[in-house]
Amino acid sequence: MSTFLLSNIGELTTNARLDADPCGTILDAAVLVREGRVAWAGPRTQIPDAMASDDLTGVTVVDAAGGAVIPGFVDSHTHLVFGGDRAEEFAARMAGERYAAGGIRTTVAATRAATDDDLRRRLHALVAECRAQGTTTLEVKTGYGLDVETEARLARLAAEVTDEVTFLGAHVVAPEFADRAEAYVDLVVGDMLDAVAPHARWVDVFCDEGAFTAHQSRRVLEAGRAAGLGIRVHGNQLGYGDGVRLAVELDAAAVDHCTFLSDDDVFALAGSRTVATLLPGVEFSTRQPYPDARRLIDAGVTVALASDCNPGSSFTTSMPLMVALAVREMRMTPAEAVWAATAGGARALRRTDVGVIAPGARADLVLLDAPSRVHLAYRPGVPLVSRVWKDGEEG
Structure with missing residues (x-):
């Protein structure tokens, strides 16, 4: 399974509850994927600290180009x-x-x-x-x-x-x-x-x-x-x-x-x-x-x-x-x-390993060709899903 860093995410929906935001939204974010699982997710400015203990050799950086990312x-x-x-x-x-x-x-x-x-x-x-x-x-x-x-x-x-x-x-x-x-x-x-x-x-x-x-x-x-x-x-x-x-x-x-x-x-x-x-x-x-x-x-x-x-x-x-x-x-x-x-x-489905972007969860990620999840309703019928990863594998 591949290891990669999905970076330059404009809006990340983690679904990890943060205060009053059930979507656990993080702006200007990144997600590190290792062996099919989410290893880390957070603000892009925290990448060096978050990965200080990781061996980054062979990590591919994927540029989200400011698009929104949601769980699959x-x-x-x-x-x-x-x-x-x-x-x-x-x-x-x-x-x-x-x-x-x-x-x-x-x-x-x-x-x-x-x-x-x-x-x-x-x-x-x-x-x-x-x-x-x-x-x-x-x-x-x-x-x-x-x-x-x-x-x-x-x-x-x-x-x-x-x-x-x-x-x-x-x-x-x-x-x-x-x-x-x-x-x-x-x-x-x-x-x-x-x-x-x-x-x-x-x-x-x-x-x-x-x-x-x-x-x-x-x-x-x-x-x-x-x-x-x-x-x-x-x-x-x-x-x-x-x-x-x-x-x-x-x-x-x-x-x-x-x-x-x-x-x-x-x-x-x-x-x-x-x-x-x-x-x-x-x-x-x-x-x-x-x-x-x-x-x-x-x-x-x-x-x-x-x-x-x-x-x-x-x-x-x-x-x-x-x-x-x-x-x-x-x-x-x-x-x-x-x-x-x-x-x-x-x-x-009584599952805790999907539907969320958090350490330990399956790396099921969807990159939208849009700056926000709101566009899924704002632009109905438009194919906004640009890339999909299941268990860290694209396709």
């Missing part, structure tokens, strides 16, 4: 392994049709029919897309197989690109189990879980109208936990429900969507470790109301942003777009949005 984006909610396309469904929504959970079944049929090579090609193309836009850590869910063989296949493929694999067999009830939801849950918590668990870190469930009840969701999550998996929840996307409070009760790492929240839901989140992961790409693509991020942040809830990249309701890999939407539509400040898309995502 941590996208803690994606569905990148799937077959087929649902562009016609998107067009129908834009013509006024209501979004509902059932469209997932269209992707299930295409995914079951796809070969491993077909799925792998698309997966790797999407991962490359993510990386080019500054995403260095990804969570990837199953959930488009809904049978034992295909769910295991999706988990195995996802594990080729990330350690953050989530078992989402409880996405919706499989088509062959129509009107037999309990029998399908039996399959999910039995043979399907057994087949997928060796490849996964997390278990997830869609606890919402048109998907799974609170009782069914609890069965899935408790079975996953008994198998050694961490807990995540899709909740409160399509209406008010039990997803958030179930997630908090079970100490889920995150509950994702959080579009429709009662005061009790917000209170429960504020008193818990569970992160509220907001997915503004979904609202952009479905014309649902955006979650009220300001309400959550003001209540003391930890908020993350993620893309929810999937073929039905948010077919985008762009975390910069999530930042811009969060600022424009969800009343987040640019600093809050960048924190949520980096450190917030890390918390949603």
Whole structure:
């Protein structure tokens, strides 16, 4: 692994809390990277003192030319392994049709029919897309197989690109189990879980109208936990429900969507470790109301942003777009949005080695062709990510 000094940084976002600035901003900064980790980060004027004990032989100096540097984006909610396309469904929504959970079944049929090579090609193309836009850590869910063989296949493929694999067999009830939801849950918590668990870190469930009840969701999550998996929840996307409070009760790492929240839901989140992961790409693509991020942040809830990249309701890999939407539509400040898309995502994955630029963290760095992180929202749609390092390696 290379050793280099990234210097002449106009604005460095460390996410190491300094006073009232959660982004830990350092102006005129530098970062020393050694063996894939951050060795030091601080003001450029302190470089000689900071490196006095280091052997600088062979250290390459990379000039940031006054650009801003942020931690690599941590996208803690994606569905990148799937077959087929649902562009016609998107067009129908834009013509006024209501979004509902059932469209997932269209992707299930295409995914079951796809070969491993077909799925792998698309997966790797999407991962490359993510990386080019500054995403260095990804969570990837199953959930488009809904049978034992295909769910295991999706988990195995996802594990080729990330350690953050989530078992989402409880996405919706499989088509062959129509009107037999309990029998399908039996399959999910039995043979399907057994087949997928060796490849996964997390278990997830869609606890919402048109998907799974609170009782069914609890069965899935408790079975996953008994198998050694961490807990995540899709909740409160399509209406008010039990997803958030179930997630908090079970100490889920995150509950994702959080579009429709009662005061009790917000209170429960504020008193818990569970992160509220907001997915503004979904609202952009479905014309649902955006979650009220300001309400959550003001209540003391930890908020993350993620893309929810999937073929039905948010077919985008762009975390910069999530930042811009969060600022424009969800009343987040640019600093809050960048924190949520980096450190917030890390918390949603219960990771301390990513989402931050501090000694010991992974050297996941993004250099922007802009003087400040504010430009991610100020200049939406513009490709501002100029260079990306993952574990200290560029590319």
